[in-house]
Amino acid sequence: MKNSRILLFAFLLTALISCSSEKPETHKKERPNIIFIMSDDHAYQAISAYDNTLIETPNIDRIAKMGMLFTNASVTNSICAPSRATILTGKHSHLNGKVDNHFHFDTTNITFPQLLQDAGYQTAMFGKLHFGNNPKGFDQFKILPGQGAYYNPEFITKYDGNIEVEGYVTDIVTDMTLDWLENEREKEQPFMLMYLHKAPHRSWLMAERHLDDFTSRTFAEPKTLFDDYSGRATPAAEAEMNILHHMSWAGDHKVFPEMMDELGIPEIGYDKARYAYEYSRLNESQMDNFLKAYGKVNEDFAKKYPKMTDEDKMKWKYQRYMQDYLGTIQAVDENVGRLLDYLEANDMMENTIIVYTSDQGFYLGEHGWYDKRFIYNESFKTPLLVSWPDRIKAGSRSDELVQNLDFAQTFLEAAGVNAPEDMQGESLIPLLTGNDEKWDRDAVYYHYYEYPAEHMVNRHYAIVTKDYKLVHYYYVEDQWELLDSKNDPYELTNFYDDPKYADIKLDLHVRLEELRKKYKDSNEISQKYIDLLMKDAAEGKVFGVSKEKVEEIRERRRRLM
Ligand code: SGN
Ligand code: CA
Secondary structure, eight states: OHHHHHHHHHHHHHHHHHHHHHHHHHHHHHSOEEEEEEESSOOGGGSTTTOOSSOOOHHHHHHHHHSEEESSEEOSSOSHHHHHHHHHHSSOHHHHSOOSSSSOOOTTSOOHHHHHHHTTOEEEEEEEOOSSSOOSSOSEEEEESTTOOSBSOEEEESSSOEEEOOSBHHHHHHHHHHHIIIIISOTTSOEEEEEEOOTTOTTOOOOGGGHHHHHTOOOOOOTTTTOOOTTSOTHHHHOSOBHHHHSOTTTTTOOOHHHHHHHTOOOOTTHHHHHHHHHHTOOHHHHHHHHHHHHHHHHHHHHHGGGOOHHHHHHHHHHHHHHHHHHHHHHHHHHHHHHHHHHHHTTOSTTEEEEEEESSOOOSSGGGBOSOOSSSHHHHBOOEEEEOTTTSOTTEEEOSOEEGGGHHHHHHHHTTOOOOTTOOSOOSHHHHTTOGGGOOOOOEEEEEOOOSSTTOOOOEEEEEOSSEEEEEEOSSOOEEEEEETTTOTTOOOOOTTOGGGHHHHHHHHHHHHHHHHHTTOOHHHHHHHHHHHHHHHHTTOSTTOOHHHHHHHHHHHHHHO
């Protein structure tokens, strides 16, 4: 009896030991790798998996072919660093504190990479972060300072201080990523890698190898290129992001400053200064190639300019914008292809979650615009393609309302790590794995803050459902906008005062208040952020905002109260 008890005890002990030593081991191996690919300002209109009118992106499309394409993915605040902060923290801007590009990210926030690192994931980040400080929770990082440069960029590195690398940024960030995958990571451990492109951010300098091809292409114009902004709340007309009026000749379109002088073209904004800054980084042979390609553009322009009407100018500027913007995307697509080829060649595709997304969408001439910030579709929505062959059915698609807010909890669930209670998103795993019945979101919340600032897009918050948007422009305005996605897909009409929409309007107002409560947003928090930015703006510290502008805003506020 005694012996058998001892035997039983010994058996249980062995079982326990083997369990505790083996189970985590197997469990560890099963945990997926995570590769988060994000480009900066990549419009879904410029990914052929969504729309091939403008460009073919066969490599990015591979991710959707292997996995899932989301047609209603959006951001909570359509601007760079705030989007990144929401992705990392799983919280809306008003709670993580990064409401605009101006102030630094608060590094006391808990981010999903920190939690994954604690759980045994290897973590690395390469490319653009734009936080004003270094990321926490990474075993390795090489990041661009601020916006970073297209040519011969500098990097802030975790171990080697600041370095400058000769070449084109999209290629270099990929080289660093592949080098880490091949030579630096522990091959037995799962990893989470953030591969973050600067392209296609303004001022759109493409790789030398694409110059000839892209500067000779012509693109279809969007239907709303000549939008006059009537029929909507006034912020659309007040924004400074119209291609004709605000995009600069030298800085954006690469008209040579001497050519501007010769033709008597007045500067738009920081026109020549921006040009000088962008070109100052090029080495001699890069400069030669640029001057050659843009020399032809300038020659052709000089012949046309004297006879150009405003309409002609808009059309010409749109073409130049698309040539350069899409040219930078060509290199992103090629480099995404290099990464996918590496994963395939190393048999890593099956149990790796690959996400391709952008920090927000972008206007490619819709409403006559470039840039982002507004809640209108092109900048509110963002591309989202996800592959994970082990779990996602190839070639699938989801029209659900998902957001950048959801990434943190998605990755934590995939890695088997509990998400902190105060994260505000939802894991996308049910949608990715075909269990849509577990997904019940019917509306999302949006809040944009960066005003006064470059492009002058007024502050606004909103509720968005699959059918409608109810938007409140506050601060220097007090206007509401009701958009009807089904009946007015180009978003040209404000139905707020249309009696036919009375019930819908009421319902949306109630739901918007519920959402604000759910996500813990309030007018008091908004006021705190207004005060912070206005203090710096009054001291002349906010890029693109003059002291006169600050006075004008204060006057408008006084009138509104
Ligand atoms: C720069 C650009 C803006 C752009 C912001 C924010 N101007 O300031 O056009 O909106 O970045 O972009 S530029 O004259 O410097 O090109 S973001 O992606 O970082 O949010
Ligand atoms: Ca951006």
